[in-house]
Amino acid sequence: MQVYVRRWCPSEFSVDPTEEFSELSGVPVDAISVATYLRSFPAVISHLDIKNELEWNQASLYDADGDVIYYKDNRKQLKEITTEERAGFKMTESKRL
Secondary structure, three states: OOOEEEEEEOOOOEEOOOEEHHHOOOOOHHHEEEEEEOOOOOOOOOOOOHHHHOOOOOOOHHHOOOOEEEEEEOOOOOOOOOHHHHHHHHHHHHHHO
C-alpha cells in the first residue's frame, strides 16, 4: 500500500510537497491531525479550502490506498489573512490548478 501525505501549514496557508507517509517530518505524534482527500492524485484543492473542506481526524489509513493524506501540526494557529493575501492566493492557485 502506498500512502501519500501533504502537510498543511495553517499559520501560513501553505502546503508542503507530497511525501510518502514514512517520510513525515518531525511533528510529534500527539500533535498531528489528519484528513483524507478522497481518491484524487495528485491532490488538487485550494489552500484556502483545506480547513473547511477536509474532515480532520477522520482519515482511516486502512482504506487510504491511493488517497492523499493531509496532516497538520495542532500546535499551529490558523493565520488570519487579508483580502489582498486571499486574492493573491486565488490568483496563484488559478495558475497552478
